[in-house]
Amino acid sequence: MKLLALVDCDNFYASCERVFRPDLKRKPIVVLSNNDGCVIARSKEAKAMGIKMGIPWFQVKTAYLAQGGKVFSSNFALYGDLSKRVMNILDGMVKKIEVYSIDEAFLDLRHIQQPSQAHEFGIYCRNTIHQWVGIPVRIGIAPTKTLTKVASHVAKNKSNGTGVYCLSNKEQITHILKTLPIEEVWGIGRRLSQQLNQLGTYSAYDLMQMDIRFIRKKFSVVLERTVRELRGEPCIQIEDNVDPKKQIVVSRSFRGKIENLNLLKPLISNFAVRAGEKLRHEKQKCSQVSVFISTSRFNKKLQHRGYHSFQFPCPIDDTRSILMGANRSLNTIFRSGYPYAKAGILLSHFSNPTCIQRSLFEATDQESFKQDTNLMQVIDGLNSYQTQIYYASQYPAGSSPIQKKMVSPKYTTNWWDLPTTK
DNA sequence: TCTGGGGTCCTAGGACCC
């Protein structure tokens, strides 16, 4: 039997905060979104205190802190770096790996025949990662991706403390799926579970028993794949060579509501600059830039959403062109008098920079479509460690209206934040 | 007072082609 494994870091962001702070062991930890708005990660202890995922921080702050809970603003430099270390270890252990998210990876265990050997391998992986990086992981092993998700779910509670669970024989799968609510299945979100509940389908087992043709007709090919995967039929392959991105988004909410175009412009410029860096890092060029702005969806009285795209006559990756397109779009959609609470920029319509289709009719060398690869390389190089070169339209350093008040040091990516010992 | 960010895939429907 061919087996797959899902390696899933436990409460990843909270665990990262603990790596250089052993004093936080067994203490409740929460990590907040940008602007310290919502809870986006919780340690086991914080979950036990009843802190829900996604809950606004201000609603739980007082009670949580009073009970001795610890809190951090998000520190993606740290999480990203520790993630890389975990993935590197896994990469060295198997032939094929798909890094699925910052804290998860699928492994191809085709070199292992017996479930018992797979289980041992899982324990070895887990111990190694814990020893080398200090991040606890759990591992689910099964014949399909969807079932590894189930196995990983089971590993949380029923792995005899090993953090590894292997789900391979039919009776065992049936038994587990009967106890698994349908909304816990990978690929079944809020809407689908509601619709399925209405059809009398409540457990993963109920779903697995449904007629495939009916699922295909009434729902979609996506749900069909999920059902087949629950039955042990692999439909979703491990993708080990990552496809190039199809779009790049940079967006933020901001605390102070912005009503003034002159305050919004430098913010959009910041997003445009960041998006440009990402685009060049991906080695891509884009021919469309879109800007969106919106008021708070919780503000019932005064709502406005604006969205506009700007097309370039040929693919570009020069930040100055992105800035120009973004600025024009912003001018088109902005309406005064609305307290904007969120804004963002989206780059799309990518093409590979080595084969560029130029426009036949439009002048591409005009002032407004700047394109200077060398200049961008120099700026990216200077800014790679810490931003040193700013564009005139950006917010000056440190004055952005987006706040993070409780961020931990960048222990592993910044010399000045290197942990010290006495 | 305060409510995240960044992606992917699929489908339906419109525009257009012969």
Place this chain on the structure above:
DNA sequence: TCTGGGGTCCTAGGACCC
């Protein structure tokens, strides 16, 4: 009097993921 059929491409919107 009567007005087809088959196909592609693109986009917006929905649903899902972490």
